Amino acid sequence: MANPPYQLSLQTSEPTRLAQIPTSSLTPPVTPIAKESRQRSFQDIQPPQSLSAPKPNVSTPLYFTNDLEIIHNGDNRPIEFGRGAWSIVYKARSTSSAKPSASTSTSNPSTPPSSPSSPVSTTRILAVKAPVRRDARPVLEAEALTLTRLTLTAGHEPYIVPFHGQHKDLGGLVMSAIPxxxxxxxxxxxxxxxxxxxxxxxxxxxxxxxxxxxxxxxxxxxxxxxxxxxxxxxxxxxxxxxxxxxxxxxxxxxxxxxxxxxxxxxxxxxxxxxxxxxxxxxxxxxxxxxxxxxxxxxxxxxxxxxxxxxxxxxxxxxxxxxxxxxxxxxxxxxxxxxxxxxxxxxxxxxxxxxxxxxxxxxxxxxxxxxxxxxxxxxxxxxxxxxxxxxxxxxxxxxxxxxx
Ligand SMILES: Nc1ncnc2c1ncn2[C@@H]1O[C@H](COP(=O)(O)OP(=O)(O)OP(=O)(O)O)[C@@H](O)[C@H]1O
Ligand SMILES: [Mg+2]
The missing domain is CATH 1.10.510.10 (Transferase(Phosphotransferase) domain 1)
Structure with a gap:
């Protein structure tokens, strides 16, 4: 349908949305589990660059190539951080020794290396924003490019959710978990x-x-x-x-x-x-x-x-x-x-x-x-x-x- 009627639906934890697509319900986020911090007070924040500063030219997104496992609860259902019109955001873990990307270097490993002599292996709790329907894929593709551009722009750390790349198979966007x-x-x-x-x-x-x-x-x-x-x-x-x-x-x-x-x-x-x-x-x-x-x-x-x-x-x-x-x-x-x-x-x-x-x-x-x-x-x-x-x-x- 080229121009479907706008839908109004009432959700308990999210205000009414006026959507050109039906919206799904929002799962309230859970209590914080991961602490990722680089404190920046308002006074520390650098003055903005001018808009004429070169913008990173991005035609392909960052890809997430480390292993990734969606975490399931006792009923074997994937644990969700939240939902939106386009996506379900799942809780995931990555245990890997691969080199972190620019944005991953600020994240806190949640477990230390298993032994001093073993290769450095860290487990991180991540959030994976996966498309909820087929027509959400292009939306997430575009969002991956946007997040890549932002992640390549200097000074993004205090303002933008840490983005680790798009997962090639799942199509999902891998972020630090900020629940x-x-x-x-x-x-x-x-x-x-x-x-x-x-x-x-x-x-x-x-x-x-x-x-x-x-x-x-x-x-x-x-x-x-x-x-x-x-x-x-x-x-x-x-x-x-x-x-x-x-x-x-x-x-x-x-x-x-x-x-x-x-x-x-x-x-x-x-x-x-x-x-x-x-x-x-x-x-x-x-x-x-x-x-x-x-x-x-x-x-x-x-x-x-x-x-x-x-x-x-x-x-x-x-x-x-x-x-x-x-x-x-x-x-x-x-x-x-x-x-x-x-x-x-x-x-x-x-x-x-x-x-x-x-x-x-x-x-x-x-x-x-x-x-x-x-x-x-x-x-x-x-x-x-x-x-x-x-x-x-x-x-x-x-x-x-x-x-
Ligand atoms: N990195 C994250 N860590 C933990 N929870 C997250 C993360 N990113 C998103 N969420 C949760 O998932 C929800 C849905 O994510 P998001 O808003 O990105 O999806 P969307 O489908 O684009 O939503 P919208 O309906 O607003 O367009 C958020 O409101 C938030 O509660
Ligand atoms: Mg949203």
């Missing part, structure tokens, strides 16, 4: 906030607390700035479910937010052309599923035409919506509304701050408070007038939760 999504973290923090007594002193704060929230926001905005400015890439599907949290080493860090938030799921990503006269590629977005309220209103407006390309400005909007969800603790942003009402509200996305404030957790985004100050310039209606990531980094650096 905590920002969506799960937000829900956990909301639960903790609900049980906090007395609730009144902190009711105007983001659920995770102001210092931790500010640190998270700065790291996320720096990551998006790196993606746009250094890697020349638009993510296209930023939302809490597509951001994974890698714990930072408590001994090495004084981070208020003790994780590195890593962008994952590049299935909708598009390159930013070096020449601004060249339009962005619309083919990948037109194959994608969209998640109101994280999708920019101009993207939703152009959905019916099929001529949709995510842009740096639509990424900025999506990250701002993510920051609002993190502040309120509410992944749906507009609780108590129906799917159709939420879609209608998402189409009015430039009003997202006011709409959020009218919701049951709206007190966590006080008028003229620091959350509003951070989010408002990122959700203005005209995409061309939205704050750029370069300016957003500065705003986040100067924004203080105590003001």
């Amino acid at each position: 905590l999504a920002l969506s799960t973290y937000i829900e956990d923090q909301a639960d903790i906030a609900r049980s906090r007594q007395p609730a009144t002193p902190t009711m105007f704060d983001p659920v995770q607390g102001p210092a931790s929230y500010t640190d998270l926001a700065r790291k996320l905005i720096s990551g998006l700035n790196w993606l746009h400015q250094a890697a020349g890439m638009v993510h296209g599907d930023i939302k809490p479910h597509n951001i994974l949290l890698r714990p930072v080493d408590a001994n090495e860090s004084t981070s208020a937010f003790p994780f590195e938030p890593l962008f994952a799921d590049f299935s909708s990503a598009v390159e930013i052309p070096n020449d601004p006269a060249i339009p962005l590629d619309t083919t990948r977005a037109s194959m994608s599923a969209f998640t109101p309220p994280f999708t920019a209103p101009e993207m939703l407006a152009s959905l019916t035409s099929g001529d949709i390309a995510p842009t740096p400005a639509s990424d900025v909007f999506s990250l701002a919506a993510t920051l609002l969800a993190a502040a309120t603790g509410d992944l749906l942003l507009y609780p108590g509304t129906s799917n159709m009402q939420r879609l209608a509200m998402a189409r009015q996305g430039h009003q997202i701050v006011d709409l959020t404030r009218s919701g049951s957790s709206g007190h966590r985004v006080p008028r003229n408070g620091f959350v509003e100050g951070l989010v408002k310039p990122a959700v203005v209606k005209d995409p061309a007038s939205r704050i750029s990531t370069v300016d957003w980094v500065d705003l986040a650096a100067s924004s203080s939760s105590s003001s």
Whole structure:
């Protein structure tokens, strides 16, 4: 079917998705099992390279050539980290002495060599994103190329899920296992906030607390700035479910937010052309599923035409919506509304701050408070007038939760 009707389905752990394909349910990520850390505070982050810096020219993906075994549970079923519209992400292990790729060198072996005299052999816990249907294969092929390009771009480590290559036989994408999504973290923090007594002193704060929230926001905005400015890439599907949290080493860090938030799921990503006269590629977005309220209103407006390309400005909007969800603790942003009402509200996305404030957790985004100050310039209606990531980094650096 060239242009099937959009499907709306309600999922418990993921907001309603407006998809051009049916979506499957999402398995909530499990508690972190692997600790992979290279702590980088916001202040340490290098200034972005300019977009004119040469981009790695990638025509074939990195391949994962080490052995790989999908891990099964007691019922002999493969263990899943999560699911999305295109894929199931399985838990896997690789026991190998082959030389690690550039990106694997940062990962922690989970077991030491078996004996000092035996060849160096390490077992790593990995995540394998496998196509869920035949038509998902080209999507994963394209994502493998995107992840290869990002992995070959200097400075990617603090921002991008570690990618070890595409498995030739399975077609799956092999990544480090980072089994905590920002969506799960937000829900956990909301639960903790609900049980906090007395609730009144902190009711105007983001659920995770102001210092931790500010640190998270700065790291996320720096990551998006790196993606746009250094890697020349638009993510296209930023939302809490597509951001994974890698714990930072408590001994090495004084981070208020003790994780590195890593962008994952590049299935909708598009390159930013070096020449601004060249339009962005619309083919990948037109194959994608969209998640109101994280999708920019101009993207939703152009959905019916099929001529949709995510842009740096639509990424900025999506990250701002993510920051609002993190502040309120509410992944749906507009609780108590129906799917159709939420879609209608998402189409009015430039009003997202006011709409959020009218919701049951709206007190966590006080008028003229620091959350509003951070989010408002990122959700203005005209995409061309939205704050750029370069300016957003500065705003986040100067924004203080105590003001
Ligand atoms: N490296 C990883 N380690 C652990 N869990 C992961 C990893 N990558 C993805 N996941 C989990 O699997 C889920 C699905 O992965 P992903 O979002 O990449 O798939 P998708 O099919 O492209 O999703 P979407 O429906 O958002 O397009 C994620 O939301 C996350 O919970
Ligand atoms: Mg996803």
